[in-house]
Amino acid sequence: MTATNWDPSQPILEIDHLSISFFTRLREIPAVMDFSCKVMPGEAMGLVGESGCGKSTVALAVMRDLGKNGRIVGGTIKFKGRDLTTMSDEELRHIRGKEIAMIYQEPMASLNPAMKIGKQLMEVPMIHEGISAEEARKRALEVVRDVRLPDPERIVNAFPHQLSGGQQQRIVIAMALMSKPSLLILDEPTTALDVTVEAAVVDLVKDLGKKYGTSMLFISHNLGLVLEVCNRLCVMYSGEAVETGSIVDVFNKMQHPYTQALFRSIPLPGADKNARPLVAIPGNFPLPHERPKGCNFGPRCSYFQSGLCDAGDIPMVPIAGDERHESRCRRVDEIDWTAKPKVKQGAARGEIGKVVLKMEDVKKYYEVSSGMFGGGLKKVVKANETLSFEAHEGETLAIVGESGCGKSTFAKVLMGLETATDGKIMLYDRDIQNTPIEKRTTETVSGVQMVFQNPFDTLNPSMTVGRQIIRALEIFGEGANDAERTARMLELLDLVKLPRSFADRMPRQLSGGQKQRVGIARAFAGGAKVVVADEPVSALDVSVQAAVTDLLMEIQRKNKTTLLFISHDLSIVRYLSDRVMVMYLGHVVEIGTTDQVFSPPYHPYTEALLSAVPIADTHVTKRHIVLEGEIPSAMNPPPGCPFQTRCHWKSKVAGGLCEKEVPPMRKIASGHEIKCHLPDAEFANMEPVIAIAAE
């Protein structure tokens, strides 16, 4: 191999004033400008920013894999002292996969579906080090064991599709480690995974980093994750690094208005929708070819001073007194960084009224037949088991759970897209469990509406925004003629704080947050009483999330809407919900007010969920609970308690009861119920998962 005179006390990766542009047929689009960072051996560097800020482009530039439109237009990338930007393809081949390995977001897309796992793993050292197949196989088994997969022999002989998403991502990590690289680039490695699985993978990455001494470049939009994994981070905004430093410095003594705004817009423990609402960042992310002069964040910055901030390029300046802490702000010395944010006039707490929606023992089973012609064994998938709850007027009820927990089925049954197998759904005094949507009255249909998860999918791409809202009005029988409906549509745009001129726009001309607002306007077109919001903000960027959440709350207060907020993100759930319902494999395992659910006693699953959610606050300490194994399939649920296969508390229940019987719903306090066999004494001794140290 190439001999290098690299001194291990020098940075392993040194990016210096890197600029990258993409060349389209219209113009040159600068994706990254003047980006510098240093990764020391054994260090984990986080790259944080919203989508489109250029963080993935930096990673691809390190791999020299920018595609045919992308080009490095300035600066250097030094890996172990050698400049990657001038290397030939032949030299790069020795480095890629061997010395620098990359892990992508979608595990299934990184694995070859037609090749056995073992073969794919063995390939790496066989190509790079020329070792024998036997030796490679031995190393593959070892690495599979290292990424904590059960039964390595079986896994090595499996095809990718036979593994779950979490297992696949572990294999991708294993593959990256096969050649013992000195730098690992992780591009949102856990975004496609469930929270508890994510926690386990993050845990693994951290430990492996220590064990192999690998340096990491960890790309994420989630500040909480970066806090857990990295030593240092670099915050990016619109193609530029705006602040870089150690985790503690940046989290506790941030020196850039964007970093500050970002932290104020995410729901940390202590935020409250009425008393201490989130502060959304105003405006929108600038498009790459419409960046303002001077500071890119200028137009959205509350410290903006014209003539200073828009005068020209702004360099990174070191912060006095901190180690390698830099910020790209003209006014860094003038701003009082310790000042508390101006608290907006806290809104009055919404009145919670009478029961609007009541579900009693609702069950939804699907029959799935195997065999080619519908014959064969009939299997029953129990998507929802004895679902009972009440929702009141003006209340936010959060439904929390990971994929496969039955949230979506529940929404479908409520909306009438499917009918319940058993049980009762009452909307006011009307029975609707057996009424499919075609048979529902317009009043019922417009009364129960839904806001969807994916903003890029929620609007019909070939119809104008106005037309889509008017269509909803037509269907709900609002307005007597076109003129009235158009007027009402414009009012709805006002309601969701979009300019009226947006009525004539096509959805592709809108940003994700704006599309989601249109989706909300459409849901409220018929004066909905119950709105099911299916992860309405999870696909949006952090800075936009706060604004959309606020909007939902505001409309709820105005219309006294009952909001059923489906989410897996416990931070946002704690921030905005009045009551929380936790679901696992079709069962409601815990229900109670937000305070009750977020403090002990917990259901063991709730406890694990709380521990798994990353929190971007250095003052928070969490009890560390990592769930082993995967979520069982609803086709083949475990006997007894659904959670028993992953439960830490199982040993505390006498007589193996957990494996035999489904526990009953037990009332712990008024309005707080838990589905668990644990004795009362154990519940009483549970400790809180999250502790907030005094500031």
Place this chain on the structure above:
Amino acid sequence: METAMEPLAWGAILATILRLFLPVWIALIATFALSITFKRRLGLYGKLFDSTVGMIGFAFVMFWVFTALFAPLIETRDVLSQIAQMKNALPGTPVPDGSGHYLLGGDNLGRDVFSRMVAGSRIVIQIAPMATMFAFMVGVTLGLPAGYYGGLFDTGLSFLANLVLAFPVILLFYLLVTPEIVETGLPQYLAVVLFVLPLLFLVLLVNSRYYVTPGFRNMVIAVILVLGGWAYLSLVSEADTKVSVLPQALDFIHMPANILIVFVSVVFVNAPTVFRIVRGLVLDIKTRDYVSAAQTRGERPWYIMLWEILPNARGPLIVDFCLRIGYTTILLGTLGFFGLGLSPESPDWGSTINAGRKLLTIAPWPALVPAIALMSLVLGLNLLADGLREESLKD
């Protein structure tokens, strides 16, 4: 004019042909100039002018479209009149009466090959896109519900589509034109069924969207039914045949039986493939959130299929449409080649290639000229489809 004219040399022939096509050149240049000037405002069509391949394809296609349009200006002679001395005449041979030349020679009956080729473009450009259009309407009208509802309906229709695709096409054509079968009125009955589908399609399209405003809906549907119904009846009804429902006075479209057969065959051959493409696209698009949103606000299935799903499937369908016009053109040629479909003296390219093939060794030009014309049109359509596909994928 001189009484005895000299035969033209190749250079002169070429120059004369280029000059004759002058209206086509002007129209082509105008189209390209306008399109390139405004390409940023023209959506997918405008993007086409960013792709060299797409532009070449478009130029070929538009060349033949404009040729069809200006055919009477370009043709030098009557397409049917035969001059005995001009049988298998060489290109550039002067006509005996001194009224001009046979630019690309004469065929075995002494007709002008050049003029017939130009006139043939008219038939091809008229029939191929129309017939493909019908095939699409049928395929879309059946593919949408098959993909959307799934289940037994889908299984049944997919099986039927496979069955039709497995049937030998040429045999089917022969069956359709057998006099015994024509006499039973089978092609006409097939036409009765096939041509009603576009009408149904239009009514569904309007009704599903405007049923919420009944006044407007009723008006539009009435117009469609009266005009479309009239066109439909007039299309299927033909005096003195099995299907003769409309009085002669009202029957404004006279579709000769053989053209009807061409339509029926093209629809029969293409609709199952279109059906499968549409079904596949629907299976993908119906999982999108905007479809769920439509379902949860209580939209009816046909609205979702026609207004939420179909417009978003247009990209692949437009590309396939271009390719399919190419296939249909070849199919027309094939039909003509077998002597099926159009009348023997029709100047369409397929029939002329067939007529010319017999004397290919002595006089190749009567077959070669329409063959090159056909090839360039199909090539153009394929390039156009490639360009469209490439550009619709880019952003």
